[in-house]
Amino acid sequence: MHYIHQGQCCNAGDGYFGWVCNTTNGCFCKQGQTCQKTLSPNCPGHCVDNPWGIGCVDEKHNLAFRKPTSQSSTEGGNSYPPSLAVDGNNSTDACATTNQENNSWWQVDLGGLYVIRSVAVIRPNNCQTISMYIGNDTTQQGNIQLMATCSFEQTVDPPVLARYVKFSKPGLASLQLCEVIIRGYTYPYNTAFGKTASQSSFIRHNNVNWTAKYAIDGNTNANFGARGCSHTQNENNPWWKVDLNATYSIYSVTLVNRDGINGRHLKNIEINAVLPNNTFNHCASRVEHLPHGGTVELPCNSAPVVGQFVRISLTHNSPAPLTLCEVMVKGYKYQGK
Structure with missing residues (x-):
């Protein structure tokens, strides 16, 4: 292991990581800041949540210690x-x-x-x-x-x-x-929050257009009336998509289902990471419906999968709406090899 004690973090915005954007050493750093690499059990100063690398608690700690x-x-x-x-x-x-x-x-x-x-x-x-x-x-x-x-x-x-x-x-x-x-x-941070989202259609209800943005607004309330959920029309193969604004290595996608009887529609789910050239990289599937009002994290089957967009779709045999009260995408900006 290389012990590097101080240096300039990569100047590329939150989510990039490494020693001058090198994936081998360093912390997840905030833009333009200097990370002090010490052997103390944290990454002090200017690093985002859940850092790893020299001096960062998650890298030094044995995850298996005294576990079942x-x-x-x-x-x-x-x-x-x-x-x-x-x-x-x-x-x-x-x-x-x-x-x-x-x-x-x-x-x-x-x-x-x-x-x-x-x-x-x-x-x-x-x-x-x-x-x-x-x-x-x-x-x-x-x-x-x-x-x-x-x-x-x-x-x-x-x-x-x-x-x-x-x-x-x-x-x-x-x-x-x-x-x-x-x-x-531990978990990567939610890369979808506040980004740009779209969906196959939307409904207008109580003078509100229930568009894709409501699924990435940070509101996890499963009550549809609380203005926290996206909602498409009843249609074949409805879809929802978020643009992460950069290519990410994606580890999991968490979905919050609406409560009440209409939560029954969130089933036969397909989740893909999509590259700008429209290449689909499969993340996860789920046939059974999510619990009404429940939150379920779906790990990508071959994590990480790489993409700029995360697309969620339903593969029902008959028309149905796609309603998402919140979508959380866990991942880090892709560094390549």
Whole structure:
């Protein structure tokens, strides 16, 4: 890890990140400001919420520390429980250990969605290759093969939005993990707030045009009468779209459904990130309707997906309205590679 202590943040507006817009080091910085890089547990001064990088709490903190864990079995009864791998003790004398069994596994629940940048593993001697899964489906086995080295750090590139990290060992074997250290950061900020939105149509009700802007006004009130929701006509394949004014790496989209019986229409949802050349990058789908008056975050299936626009549409077989009381898009300005 490079320790850089002071310098000029990139002069490109909120949302850009890195040391002079370098994605390897630094904080999320505010335009024209200087970030002081220290080893204190925060990014002082002039950084936006949820910074990462040298001196920033989310990058330094182990996301897995003392979080709930589970494993396929425990050797010696309860002598080597799964919690030993997230207790902050890097010693190889006390490790989470399964029985000798087929397809042994260990898993940590981070308790929420995090953007995961790297995973470090400490194991005892004579280590064999294991697999790792990072995602939101607890039934999955490892799909990332890790090196046989006992102590290593695996960079996750591009970073993944996930709640669970799982290790597995194929065949008849015991899985031992002495410590698991997960680096990353919390939610990106809402990039859609106050931007320009459009939709396939709108209704006029109580002398108000219920246009697309009401879904990104910061008002999460699910009561349609509170003037906080967008609303299209009854039509085939209605859509709503926000222009983020720049290309973003998008991790998730949160929707607030209207309350009451008319909340039944928000189902068969398709969410895409769209590039300026009209290339669609699929983010997420949902068949069942959102809870009436409920808020649901839909992580992008292959996060991050890249686009300047976020388009939400319904794929009903019959005409229906699209009503959105709030849309929140979590992401960061795209830096490319």
